[in-house]
Amino acid sequence: MHKIDLLYAKNLITRKATAVRQELSFLLLVENLAFVKRVDVVWSGEDGQWRTLPAHFHSTIDDHKEYWLARVAFTLGPDEPLPGNVQFAVRYQTPGAEYWDNNHGENHSIQADSGIRVDQQHPLLNVEFESNLTDGQSLLPIAVAVDRSLHVKRVTVHWTRDEWKTTHKSNCRFRLNYWDAEFLSNARNPNHYGSQIWHAALKVDDAFRVRYKISCETRQRVLWDDNFGKSHAIQRRPLKVLVLNLHCRQEDNQDYKLSLIAEAIGALEVDIICLQEVAELWNNGQGDWQTNTARIINERLASPYHLVTDWSHLGFARYREGVAILSRYPIEKHAARYVSASRDPYSIHSRKVVMGQIRVPHVGLLNVFSSHLSWWDDGFPEQFEALRQWAAAEHGAQVAATLLGGDFNIKAGSSGYQLVANSHEYDDQYLSATSPQLFRRIFETRDPGWQHDLDDDHRIDYVFLRKGSNLRVTSGRTVFTEQDYGTVSDHCGYLMTFEPK
Template identity: 30%
Template sequence: MKLLTLNVHGWQEENQMEKLKMLARDIANERYDVIALQEVMQSIDAPIVNKNIKANNYALVLNQLLQELGVNDYDFVWDMAHYGFVTYEEGVAILTRHPIKSSNSFFVTELQDMNNWKTRKIISAAISYQGKELTFFSGHFGWWNDDIAPFKEQIDAFFKHVPESGISFLMGDLNNDANVRGEGFDYVKSNGFYDTYELAKEKDDGLTIKGAIAGWNQNGKEDGRRIDYILCNNPVNVKSSFVRFNGIETPVVSDHAGVAVTLDLEN
């Protein structure tokens, strides 16, 4: 099984359509089983095409580009977390090429004001894979020391939605550095989640942001951090974990790089 998570910085990138096409080509080539996306935007004033999905929803356009490449077996779920970047509805999405048995979205912040960008929601999708029940969550969390919506409040709310049975994956931008002790990364692991990067037999440096970006303005030009993760509530067999879209072997498509892992769930 192949998984990908990526904070896409939707519709905020220079040469956005070309970068979207690069992402679509990578998905078509790699055939990820499940993809978690964050900062998935759609314009407030765009026409509705299906339920809560509007015509320029980033995930919808991505799926349309995949179809143009002859890849027709992906479906997606999306929900809005808050209004962002003035004219957009910002949310999280999950794409998968396996039938979605059920999906859900829920707030993880006590704050539920959609006009406040610190309001956070998680989306989930459940699938069957090789006879196993798998649940995937796509999340974009806040910072450990945030005075309005601290990370601990959010992740504690998330834990309440993890199924008691089966395998669950939390994929996304946790806004907590893996190299900082005693904060969000350590707290998640202390609550029963395993980091697939740490479990991986093959891996690179894992760094998903470099230099100053929104929310990490204090970063030096060469400072790299690992803040995007694929976590699991079971110690699964992880063959590899590699950064994607960091400009080395794959092109830059966002202000974040992505994380791709390959798993063996047969054992």
């Protein structure tokens, strides 16, 4: 492939009683040369004025190739003519380099209302596909553009809901056009410039991910669009879990930082948050709900989450200090329990954990524990064992996964970390996502001497996933650092992304 290639262009005019609109869209194949990049369509309508239309990242094909999409629409007005026929080129800029697909210097062109035109190098193409299934979506529409000169006999979608363990076939139906039926009678012979549009609707039900590829039978051969050997894939939103120690109201600009946490939760689309050092005023041990930092964060979300919280001990001589879980999805069951031998509210080593049982769509029932345990010499081994036994008792056959999240006060590679690894029951998900080779050495092959490989890893906050759970981590990210949203505590946060296996 070139550094950038045009896959298809669309030029469509639709007419309603209230408005006439022209839509332009361009799907581009981009080589992933750099993290920082800019992709544009430079185009001109019949007025001869050149404009720049930014393209936006659509989806990843593999480590080397990406789809980018540019789209714009215009409404006809008394002083606002439509672009009409369009000529264009596509440009790709990375630091220190620039690449073009400009039809060998002649520019590309597409006439007004001609529908979709596929590039000659891609006579069979999956078009106008989305990158995600929406909540509640059970049918997946497929639109396929085929060069008319192929004289197609049959177009078929081959698809799976279970990673090709089973395969379904859905025949596509040919249509002149696939846009809203009310436009058809007013459309000016769309796609008369060489592309046929074929349609299918896949009954995906509640599948988390669907993979598919498209075959086209002609008189001479069978063509495939299999997404450059990777098959097309579309899925639901992944599950995002954040762990964060709030530092018990000890931060400068504390109120601003609570707002910043809420803003980040919304921007990052976090689903479940495990919070530690949640603080509310002591008030003679009775607490003060209005000052509870988990409640404040929750109230500042665009739509408040479900919240469970409890406290363990007096913190910093003036707060009830505890833990909390925030969840986008309803918490069907919750509990709080001391895992420490001490239950003295005046002892910092009195440690309570909260558990929430959460049913996540397309994933299943999750048991989530928000934990803040003591240091190794102050009770960690006993507290972790109590937590492990509690989590094991709650992990029934109906539970898809168990997550232990929070501040464990054990450095990576330390005696406490070794205790978790040697339990053969829980895996470190951040390590799995960011250092998979080292993760395998520690949690799978059990190579000797691995502890020293973590000397530079100073984490004490973790998400541990119970082995055998029906989840797999796909990414791990550190947030609330100087470079990422800014610091909000004496801890950074860890954001994990999960998908069902």
